[in-house]
Amino acid sequence: MENGDIPEDANEHCPGPQSETAGKSDSCAGCPNQEACATAPKGPDPDLVAIAERMSTVKHKILVLSGKGGVGKSTFSAQLSFALAGMDHQVGLMDIDICGPSIPKMLGLEGQEIHQSNLGWSPVYVEDNLGVMSIGFMLPNSDEAVIWRGPRKNSLIKQFLKDVYWGEIDYLVVDAPPGTSDEHISIVQYLLPSGIDGAIIVTTPQEVSLIDVRKEVSFCKKVGVPVLGVVENMSGLSQPLKDVKFMKLLTETGSSSDVTQDVISCLREHAPELLNIVACSEVFDSSGGGAERMCREMGIPFLGKVPLDPQLCKAAEQGKSCFEDNKCSVSAPALKNIIEKVVPSTVMTE
Secondary structure, eight states: OOTTTTTOOOOOTTTOOTSSTTTGGGGGOOOTHHHHHHOOOOOOOOOOHHHHHHTTTTEEEEEEEETTTTTHHHHHHHHHHHHHTTTTTTTTEEESSSSOOOOOHHOOOOTTOEEEEEEEEEEEEETTTTTEGGGGTSSSSTTOOOOHHHHHHHHHHHHHHHHBBSSSSEEEEEESSSSSSHHHHHHHHOOOOOOOOEEEEEOOOOOHEEEHHHHHHHHHHHOOOOOOEEEEEEEEEEEEEGOOEEEEETTTTTTTEEEEHHHHHHHHHOOGGGGGOOOEEOOOOTOOOOHHHHHHHOOEEEEEEEEHHHHHHHHHHOOOOTSSSSSSTTHHHHHHHHHEEEEEHTTTOO
């Protein structure tokens, strides 16, 4: 929508989201958009010129969104960035999850600090072609809580866009917090003038998550951001049988004992071919059709499913790429297929 367009669910006498009285006038009382309108920047913003200048050296911009927290959005952002860098692209990863910055951990950059040069703030680099910017680099310690209201969050996001010198890069991946709040409104408003290729929305299969994903899709449509597609993450627990832990339940006491070695020894002796079988189990209820059905109903692309893979979780904890070795044998191919769909859709916007 245009900056001055009135949201569909606004009150009858809405002054418009760009009005100086937006979110503050009597007619705004009770409107679901009141807080967002009150805290969003108003009128022509002189910093937009500086942001557009910075972004002129960025070929593609991808937002990674989620309606619900805890669906693996930041893990996906990190692995998407690793994958793009592995394709020899110049990549920037910007973490705008101000209150919960997990990107430094997932990129193996904990304890790093931001440096300044005559060109601006310098990203922290994982590799020569993968730079990262996050508030996590600015905190005195990783346990420090960020207790900020919307305007201060907006100001930092603007600084990330205006003051960080990315140089000539192919992709800027933006890891956003869950929901459709201040950070989302700001990043879209600041980036739209220079173009946003689109958003990838991450969800888990169950309806509790999909309810909020539908809101995220609605947000993208209202603000004019194309939806590149939806990723169904944690789509069933999958791991090689040899990595499964086997427990014997003692029903009398409710306790259990580990019989993994006995089971593996038995399989190795009597059915060694089964050790290469992948064991799958549904963790979340997907009886409603999951993200794939939702995408069909909403007319948006479904990018694919990524299984819940303990090895991928370990890679994220260690700040490593899941594509480096063959340990993530279940999740890495699924992620690779999804990313191969994303890259052509962004190239088409050139």
